[in-house]
Amino acid sequence: MQPIDTAAVQEALNRFANRDVYIHLETTNGAYASHHNEGFYSVGAYIRNACIRFTRGKITGPGPYRVGLKLDLGWVYAEGLTHWEWTEKGQLLLAGHDDQGKLAVALELSDEPFV
C-alpha cells in the first residue's frame, strides 16, 4: 500500500458512487490489547461484504484521513486512514496503520464480493 494521495482516492471513491458496492469496514486495537496492558479496553468491529449504495463519498482531513460515504438513509464513516491501494481487480483498499505497521482501521470497496 502507498501513503494516501487524496486526489487519487477521491477519484476512486467517485467511481463507486450510485451503484451497488461491497464493503469491508473494520476497526480494531487487537485481540491482545487487554492482555498486554491490563485496564486497556479492547474493542473491534468489522463488517465484510455488506452491499451498500452511496450517493457521495468524500475523503477529508490533513492526514491521517477520514472518509464518509453518504447513503440514502445513513452513513459509512472511517477515520485514521493512512494508506491506500487500487488493486488489479478494481478494488479500493484504504487502511490506517499505527507507527509499528499494525492495522487499526480498514475501509474497502469492491464491485464484486471480497473473497
Add this chain to the structure above:
Amino acid sequence: MNERHVLVVFPHPDDEAFGVSGTIAEHAQNGTPVTYACLTLGEMGRNMGVPPFANRETLPHIRKQELEEACRILGIHDLRLLGYRDKTVEFEDEEELADRIAAIVAETNPSLVITFYPGYSVHPDHDACGAAVIRALKRWPKEERPTVHCVAFAKNCEQDLGQPDVVRDVSSVIDTKLAAIRAHRSQTEGLMQAASKRGDALAWLKTERFWTYRWDD
C-alpha cells in the same frame, strides 16, 4: 517421547511458532509423523509492516505461504487448512467444528494432540479451538483418547492450572525453531526484534511448556 502420530490443532498460522515448534521439530526428527490442522489463515492479523508489505486482502495469501514454509522447515508433511475465518471460530457451530476435528483424529489416530487450553489462551479463537478439540476427543472412551498437551498463556493459568507439567528443553533444535519462527515473517519480525533488543529471546525460546489436559468426565 516416542509417539505414534502427533496432531497439532491451532487456529492461526503462527500459533505453533514460539511455543511449540521446537517440540514439533523434535518429533519430526524422531521420525514421528506430524499433522497440523490450522483452522484459519489469520486473515485478520494486524501486522502489515512499515512501510506496509501486505493489506487486508493479500495477508491470507502471504500467511499461507509462510505457514507452508514453516511446515517444510519443521518437517510437517501433512498440513490441513480447515478454511475458517480468523476471529470467527467461536461463532461457528460447535458440533460441526468438533466433527471436522474428530474426522482428522479418526483418520490419523494420534497418540498425542497439541492445542490450546480452552479458557486459558487469551484469544477467543484459541479458546474456541481448544474447546473444539476437547469436544471432539470426548467422543472416544476415556481410555482410548490420545494425550492432550495444551499451550496456555492467560494471566491466571498458573494460578488455576498449576505449573505446566510438561517442560521441554528444545535447545537441540533451536536453529530449526528460529528458522520456523522467521518463516512467519509478517507476524514475527517485530516481536523477534523486540526480544533480541531485550536480549532474552534465546532463553525464552529454548523452553516449551505444556499442561496435560485433565478430563472432567
